Amino acid sequence: MATLSLRPCGDFRTSYRADTKIFDTPTSRWAMVGFLCALYGLVILPQAFPPLASLPVLRLFADGYALSLGIQVCYYAIAALGLNILVGFTGQISLGHAAFFGVGAFSSAWLNTRVGLPVLVCIPLAGLMSAAAGLLFGAPAARIKGLYLAIATLAAQFIIEDLFVRMDWFTGGSSGAMADTPMLGSFAFDNDARYFLLSLSFTIVLFVMAANLMRSRDGRAFVALRDHYLSAEVMGIALTRYRVMSFGIAAFYAGIGGALYGHYLMFVSAEAFTILLSIQFLGMIIIGGLGSVMGAMLGTIFMVALPEVMGAVIAALQTTQWGNRPAVINGLPFFREMAIGAAIILFLIFEPDGLAHRWRLIKTYWKLYPFSH
Amino acid sequence: MNGELLFQLLLNGVIVGTLYGVVAMCFVLIYKSTQVVNFAQGEFLLIGAWVCFSLLTDFQLPFVLGFLFTLVFMMAFGVLLQVVVLRPMIGEPIISVIMVTIGLSIFLRALVNWVFGQSARSFPKIFEAESVTIAGLNVEPAYLMSFAISIIIMIGFYYFFRYSRHGLAMRATAFDQQAAQSLGISVKRVFAMAWAISAMVSALAGVVMGMVNGVSSALSFVGIKVFPAVILGGLDSIIGAIVGGLIIGVLENGAEFVDGQYLHWGNMLTIAPFWVLIAILVIKPYGLFGTKKIERV
Numbered sequence: 001m002a003t004l005s006l007r008p009c010g011d012f013r014t015s016y017r018a019d020t021k022i023f024d025t026p027t028s029r030w031a032m033v034g035f036l037c038a039l040y041g042l043v044i045l046p047q048a049f050p051p052l053a054s055l056p057v058l059r060l061f062a063d064g065y066a067l068s069l070g071i072q073v074c075y076y077a078i079a080a081l082g083l084n085i086l087v088g089f090t091g092q093i094s095l096g097h098a099a100f101f102g103v104g105a106f107s108s109a110w111l112n113t114r115v116g117l118p119v120l121v122c123i124p125l126a127g128l129m130s131a132a133a134g135l136l137f138g139a140p141a142a143r144i145k146g147l148y149l150a151i152a153t154l155a156a157q158f159i160i161e162d163l164f165v166r167m168d169w170f171t172g173g174s175s176g177a178m179a180d181t182p183m184l185g186s187f188a189f190d191n192d193a194r195y196f197l198l199s200l201s202f203t204i205v206l207f208v209m210a211a212n213l214m215r216s217r218d219g220r221a222f223v224a225l226r227d228h229y230l231s232a233e234v235m236g237i238a239l240t241r242y243r244v245m246s247f248g249i250a251a252f253y254a255g256i257g258g259a260l261y262g263h264y265l266m267f268v269s270a271e272a273f274t275i276l277l278s279i280q281f282l283g284m285i286i287i288g289g290l291g292s293v294m295g296a297m298l299g300t301i302f303m304v305a306l307p308e309v310m311g312a313v314i315a316a317l318q319t320t321q322w323g324n325r326p327a328v329i330n331g332l333p334f335f336r337e338m339a340i341g342a343a344i345i346l347f348l349i350f351e352p353d354g355l356a357h358r359w360r361l362i363k364t365y366w367k368l369y370p371f372s373h
Numbered sequence: 374m375n376g377e378l379l380f381q382l383l384l385n386g387v388i389v390g391t392l393y394g395v396v397a398m399c400f401v402l403i404y405k406s407t408q409v410v411n412f413a414q415g416e417f418l419l420i421g422a423w424v425c426f427s428l429l430t431d432f433q434l435p436f437v438l439g440f441l442f443t444l445v446f447m448m449a450f451g452v453l454l455q456v457v458v459l460r461p462m463i464g465e466p467i468i469s470v471i472m473v474t475i476g477l478s479i480f481l482r483a484l485v486n487w488v489f490g491q492s493a494r495s496f497p498k499i500f501e502a503e504s505v506t507i508a509g510l511n512v513e514p515a516y517l518m519s520f521a522i523s524i525i526i527m528i529g530f531y532y533f534f535r536y537s538r539h540g541l542a543m544r545a546t547a548f549d550q551q552a553a554q555s556l557g558i559s560v561k562r563v564f565a566m567a568w569a570i571s572a573m574v575s576a577l578a579g580v581v582m583g584m585v586n587g588v589s590s591a592l593s594f595v596g597i598k599v600f601p602a603v604i605l606g607g608l609d610s611i612i613g614a615i616v617g618g619l620i621i622g623v624l625e626n627g628a629e630f631v632d633g634q635y636l637h638w639g640n641m642l643t644i645a646p647f648w649v650l651i652a653i654l655v656i657k658p659y660g661l662f663g664t665k666k667i668e669r670v
Contacts, residue, residue, distance in 0.1 A: 155650040156651070352469060
């Protein structure tokens, strides 16, 4: 039964190669490939054959609103993954991730409208520009860590936010910057379904890159740094280099996420990149699971879905006597914010390893069923 | 060169700086005794100010009574937070502890904005509004009073830690938790006390700031402004907090002056402390009075 990919007695890895595999079993790999192909297919089908769009399941994939949530998940997940490389894998903390997200969005808009490069070239370049900003503001990380670093990145957040308003030539100042729709030849990604496919592709590439990074020498150095930095140094890992490097990588991911965000909204304004967004990014990786590539995705889905669920709950409440009070109806934006804070607190207290851990438990349950030990 | 304006701004800086110092002290108090960085410090101010405001206006209590109720409420609030939210986090990595207080700050701010509204309200006048002239400078009585209160709080802190039993217990806990526990100090109680005192004094500062500037959600930003002060003074030094608060208060008003007179960049008042913060962290991360942790490989 060895070829059957379920392993009833647990995982027995006999080689280093087997230990560093992204997917444990062929089944899980093909399941993931199949899932992604299905996702592409379900989005492309209603576009290619418009009559199909009215079918019950396909309606969801043709619907602008559901797709816009999907696009949100994509660009936030990319940025959250970057933050997870910094916080979850390297053990440094950043409260200024939204600022680098913003740098990416503005850079891409600037490269596109002022320099005149095609958007699909701008997006990776914006990632690089954002990485440069990340290296610059990550420089204090060479000297400080833990709490001090958290506060330094908090300062970076406010400074960069201020620069966004101040650097007129780059960001358009307080009036913001325009960003174009991406084009591939003469094919424009100009509706939600097309843009979703584009951002999904970026997401897949970047997630595979991150998963591979974590299997490489550099990725292991990051984890060693997190687990015990003194031991890591004794083992010959250049602390400063890797600390600053993880800032650069985190900012690169944030930059690409930001660029995708900018070209989706087609308008970038400094008000979007506040400390609240930074905290939301942190919330995503904590809810998803620190130090897990999968967790970054799960946490982002949770964080994007949370306000929607809150909205639905409020809408349901409004049909009852209790929920029809003006205080409840007007409180919706506040409930959403409160839900973010509450989710972070509750997850940290009751499920500190995040959704990725829960997912692992579910998998183990299936693997070991009906014996739980 | 506008000398009078400069002095006026510097005087404001000193007064606001003492208030920053008080809030920074509350921050240091919690950090020192419980090793928790409280990112929700600004929300304590906000809640204290709003509770006092609503007791005075909605319930028409006299000021002294309303103020006392506010302090009692904040004490209970601080203890409750510590027991419900922070106690499960003991022994967790620093990232988790930081994130819990950040989550708390978002939650509390949204809650307060929902309950009390987002628009700024001005406090009922408690002192006569005529301004006093000191050495040719106009000073509002509310400012003077806030200055006096800050000084009183600082002296109170000094005596509390120096002479009172609880103060000594707190210092012992801050120095070495295990040793303190083996000497019969209830570390749990000390933790709760640190949060209670911090919440109470923050509320006091919030009420004073509310009287001067009006009550609004902008008050919670003071919680973030406090970081430059605390880092400058050294994270675990009460005196450092006061000095840091004063320096940041004077500095931001100085920046405002330079900006208004010469540079015309705008927004220097809010952003200058953060530039200073980065500079301190790079040059002297342990601040002026902080304990330097030496690590040898």
